[in-house]
Amino acid sequence: MHIPTLHAPFSRINNLLYKSYLPKIMNAALEIELFELLACGSKTSKEIAESLKTDEPITEALLNVLVAIGLLDLNDGQYCLTAFSQDYMLKSSEANQITAIQSFSGSLGPFDNLVQALTSGPTRFNNKMWTTEQAVLNMEQSAKAGMIQNVVSFITALPEFAACRKMCDLAGNIGYYSFALLNENNNLRAHVYDLLEVCELAERLKGKEPNLNRVNFHAYDIESGDSFGCGYDLFFCSHFLYEYGATRDLTGFLKTVNQSMKIGGVFVSNHISSNISGENYLTLTIVELMTRLMGYPTHQLPEKVLKEALSEVGFGDFTVRQPSEKTAFPTLLLSAVKLKEA
Ligand SMILES: C[S@@+](CC[C@H](N)C(=O)[O-])C[C@H]1O[C@@H](n2cnc3c(N)ncnc32)[C@H](O)[C@@H]1O
CATH class of the missing domain: 1.10.10.10 (Winged helix-like DNA-binding domain superfamily/Winged helix DNA-binding domain)
Structure with missing residues (x-):
């Protein structure tokens, strides 16, 4: 890609x-x-x-x-x-x-x-809103306006990245972050987990993508408690944990993430946080209003909430990159090393 x-x-x-x-x-x-x-x-x-x-x-x-x-x-x-x-x-x-x-x-x-x-009150949240062809293409296109570049530069600068062999891209949609990371590490294979409908779209839309032989798409629904594999030395999760941070059991979920990873492996989160300032601040307050209007609890995962939950389940050695003013929908990039079993 x-x-x-x-x-x-x-x-x-x-x-x-x-x-x-x-x-x-x-x-x-x-x-x-x-x-x-x-x-x-x-x-x-x-x-x-x-x-x-x-x-x-x-x-x-x-x-x-x-x-x-x-x-x-x-x-x-x-x-x-x-x-x-x-x-x-x-x-x-x-x-x-x-x-x-x-x-x-x-x-x-x-x-x-x-x-x-x-x-x-809000309308009922449609959790299939990301599963149409137009929606997935829009998300990929939107990510190309700075977000993918930011994620790639953050992850490739991590000391662990060069030795990574197996990554999980949880709720990775049609795999645009995975494909971008595979360009940077020839020994890396990616496992993208997302809803069945999204995996079917990925198989069709990414049929001619270079490095497709190093990516596996797996049908996965977090609501069913499906497994997302094991043995990862890189675990990437982007724009997926907002509801867990606000109203669900984030710590319990991260415990299962820990169990799927090798000791020394690195977890990377890419989410909008709550410490936004400058020109993007107003935009993100409007995004938050739009999100709640759609019946979803929040579009923010505060750094403190994420760090506390990760620390509780065996992660540490955090590296944090604060949101960039230049990116539309600026996110906090945070990596955490698996130090011990949860
Ligand atoms: C906001 S998108 C983020 C996609 C991608 N990670 C990114 O950062 O651009 C949320 C993703 O979660 C997936 N998703 C929604 N509900 C899910 C569920 N119950 N189980 C697994 N994945 C789900 C969607 O299909 C979508 O790809």
Whole structure:
């Protein structure tokens, strides 16, 4: 698989595209009378959701977008109006600009049903959303705008990489990260585990891929407790553990990862974390709102949560690369060595 060399960061345009969602988001906040509520004093997200009778996780994600654009402040868990929202977002303000804001309808897209989701809760999450041909091709294409390059440069710089012979790419989709890593180590073989439908797409779409003879696709469903093989000296997991970090047993899952690896093997995580700053911050608050709207708990796996769970089950010697400002959807790259059996 050829990995393009990039000459400019995609994040700059990606951040502008995400800003185009803001009119819908601001108008939803106006429609549920959020600013009017906070005119009476600061409140926690739980208190706000209770007063407005809205879904709490979605409300909290909405509040964090509004903080990112300066319409609210957040201090010690309490959200309050800023000078800006006091002047322009309150009906009682002589200078209010509510009509002007309402005249921007915003782009059609994921936030068209935001008010409905706030008041009635999210839609049921469709866990097959990644299994269509268009979805897998979109994910691969999106990863080529900096993410694959970042992952490859991080993993190839690990001292263990040159000696790696067998890797697992868990929930690896059609294998684009694996193919990129095989280019860098001629002795490496990859085992990609993903849902049956995705493996079938991979067999078809990757039929002519160089190095296909060094990749095996395995049908795997985490919900069924399927095995994902053993004897790995590299275990890669990308954009898959968010739900485990938030609402499920991350430690228990990482214990099974430990058991599938050799001592001295290296686990690598590629996930959006919670410590994002700069231009990408607003984009990731919007991604989080979009995620909760779809009925999925979160799109963030905090570094602390991941490290604590890994440490509990026999991993250590962490290497961390903080999210890059240049990458759209910047992730935290973290490697951990298996020091002992879990
Ligand atoms: C967000 S994608 C990440 C794909 C790839 N690892 C990446 O970083 O681009 C999540 C992946 O998890 C897979 N997946 C979703 N539910 C799964 C399940 N129950 N068991 C195994 N894989 C699943 C999807 O098919 C998809 O390939």
